[in-house]
Amino acid sequence: MALDLTSFWLAISNGELMANTLVKGTLTGLVYGLMALGLSVIFGVVRVVNFAHGEMMVVGMYGAWLLAVHAGLDPLLAMPVMAALLFAGGYLLQRGLINRFVTRPEHVQFLLLVAVAMILANTALMLFGPDARTVQVDYAFDSILVGPLILDLIRIYAAGFAILLTLLLFAFFRFTLTGKAIRAAADNLLGAQVIGLDHQRLYALTFGIGAAAVGAGGCLMLLLIDATPMIASDFTILGFIIVILGGLGSLMGALVGGILIGVSEALAGTLIEPSMKSMVSFGLLILVLLIRPQGLFGRRG
Amino acid sequence: MLEVEALSLFYGDMQALDQVSLTVPERQITAIVGANGAGKTSLIRAIAGIHRPSSGRVRYAGQDITGWPSHRTVNLGIGQVAEGRQLFPTLTVRENLELGAAVPRARQAARRTLDDVLALFPRLAERQTQLAGTLSGGEQQMVAIGRCLMGQPDLIMFDEPSLGLAPAVVQDVFRIIRDLAARGLTLVLVEQNVRASLTLAHQAYVLETGRIVLHGTGADLLADDGVRRAYLGG
Numbered sequence A: 001m002a003l004d005l006t007s008f009w010l011a012i013s014n015g016e017l018m019a020n021t022l023v024k025g026t027l028t029g030l031v032y033g034l035m036a037l038g039l040s041v042i043f044g045v046v047r048v049v050n051f052a053h054g055e056m057m058v059v060g061m062y063g064a065w066l067l068a069v070h071a072g073l074d075p076l077l078a079m080p081v082m083a084a085l086l087f088a089g090g091y092l093l094q095r096g097l098i099n100r101f102v103t104r105p106e107h108v109q110f111l112l113l114v115a116v117a118m119i120l121a122n123t124a125l126m127l128f129g130p131d132a133r134t135v136q137v138d139y140a141f142d143s144i145l146v147g148p149l150i151l152d153l154i155r156i157y158a159a160g161f162a163i164l165l166t167l168l169l170f171a172f173f174r175f176t177l178t179g180k181a182i183r184a185a186a187d188n189l190l191g192a193q194v195i196g197l198d199h200q201r202l203y204a205l206t207f208g209i210g211a212a213a214v215g216a217g218g219c220l221m222l223l224l225i226d227a228t229p230m231i232a233s234d235f236t237i238l239g240f241i242i243v244i245l246g247g248l249g250s251l252m253g254a255l256v257g258g259i260l261i262g263v264s265e266a267l268a269g270t271l272i273e274p275s276m277k278s279m280v281s282f283g284l285l286i287l288v289l290l291i292r293p294q295g296l297f298g299r300r301g
Numbered sequence B: 001m002l003e004v005e006a007l008s009l010f011y012g013d014m015q016a017l018d019q020v021s022l023t024v025p026e027r028q029i030t031a032i033v034g035a036n037g038a039g040k041t042s043l044i045r046a047i048a049g050i051h052r053p054s055s056g057r058v059r060y061a062g063q064d065i066t067g068w069p070s071h072r073t074v075n076l077g078i079g080q081v082a083e084g085r086q087l088f089p090t091l092t093v094r095e096n097l098e099l100g101a102a103v104p105r106a107r108q109a110a111r112r113t114l115d116d117v118l119a120l121f122p123r124l125a126e127r128q129t130q131l132a133g134t135l136s137g138g139e140q141q142m143v144a145i146g147r148c149l150m151g152q153p154d155l156i157m158f159d160e161p162s163l164g165l166a167p168a169v170v171q172d173v174f175r176i177i178r179d180l181a182a183r184g185l186t187l188v189l190v191e192q193n194v195r196a197s198l199t200l201a202h203q204a205y206v207l208e209t210g211r212i213v214l215h216g217t218g219a220d221l222l223a224d225d226g227v228r229r230a231y232l233g234g
Ligand SMILES: Nc1ncnc2c1ncn2[C@@H]1O[C@H](COP(=O)(O)OP(=O)(O)OP(=O)(O)O)[C@@H](O)[C@H]1O
Pocket: B011, B014, B016, B034, B035, B036, B037, B038, B039, B040, B041, B042, B043, B083
């Protein structure tokens, strides 16, 4: 495939097109950020890499789809339901399974979570088949004009709720005693035990919160893309890219990383070729790792 | 109030505690003396429920608490000022203190206890919003003690509280320990400053490679030839 340089230069010199692309990318990126936030929180606290993260997002998507088809529920309203369900699932997974593996070698944990991912993805395939599932909301084709910008309402809603949930998460970790206890356990596990924090419970809560975030992210994603079982592993990898870009364990990093990836994907789609977008994300990842190995917001060491 | 009976603890194949038995009477200071690697920290962590003993018993206030996890022992009133302080460096001083009162027994009165602790350590009151990791060693030790007090313990196990501190600050730490004892708290004191801790203690145990080899009053041990040679430099 030869790059079409003429159309590239036409696109890049079109200010309106570029502005719209940037805004669209940012809005999508905010949803990515929420999704990756879950991965980052789980890694930062439990020190376990959730290889089933994209699969959990797909569970959120199918859940929202089922609720839309059978109960006529808007994915935005399905969000609290799916967040609660995934919270419970994540809590039980950590409490019942992963807690028994925290002292095992890392490759055992890796296999455990890959197994969880496979089970989730194959269950989705069995229940829903390989066909794309999508929801129709009545604001699907509405947009608002702000100067030269054409903003799709659906994307604004998705991004708006992503921001809201992200702020809620930040507030939870900053202001509640449980949120502080989770940060404390991440900071110094022995210290947490010394003062009698129940770290197993805190780990389970954290996994639940991470799963809830990605489940809610899935509901929002269903507004933007179709659900298929095949996207699950792509989104697991996308989550990793975002979290490593932003810095492992950093909440702000996950958010900024999400926006960066959203924007770079949108730019790649407009300037080069939509199918090139994941290549651009990987390129960005390698670039950041070369310049700043700990990620944009990561702490050194 | 605290009784340890034939407690053994292993790290893998390595035995750190071998049939340790001791009694910590209420409202007294009990010192535990021993060389590096003798097992003092291991003993404290086994009592606290951070490490699980392989055999033996721990009884506290008439209850068998052997193998209880630390969130239950701390909630019974067994506090600890840990070796190396074990603060949360990226949390503020205030958050560190607040979390000390996260156990159910202390939550209700947390606000009042915080006022008491800040009155006890005025330096910390000035530094509440500072990250704990940015404090000096002495200040960090004050946070560690304050955080422990936030849990409203009846018993506090001090593990090397004066280690690495400037002489003036060491004096402060010992003054605080005396104050806490005077308030009626039960204390276990592990200190590399053996002379000071035996002088303070009502009774003491000597631990050698995981075994109790000597027990007596603080004065007895201060006068003991073996103790003088091994721990007091002659
Ligand atoms: N988590 C651990 N895993 C394996 N071995 C350990 C662990 N903690 C301590 N040990 C070993 O157990 C023995 C007792 O250690 P412990 O820390 O209890 O001694 P200590 O009397 O507190 O020494 P110190 O004066 O150096 O603090 C030592 O040989 C030590 O190397």
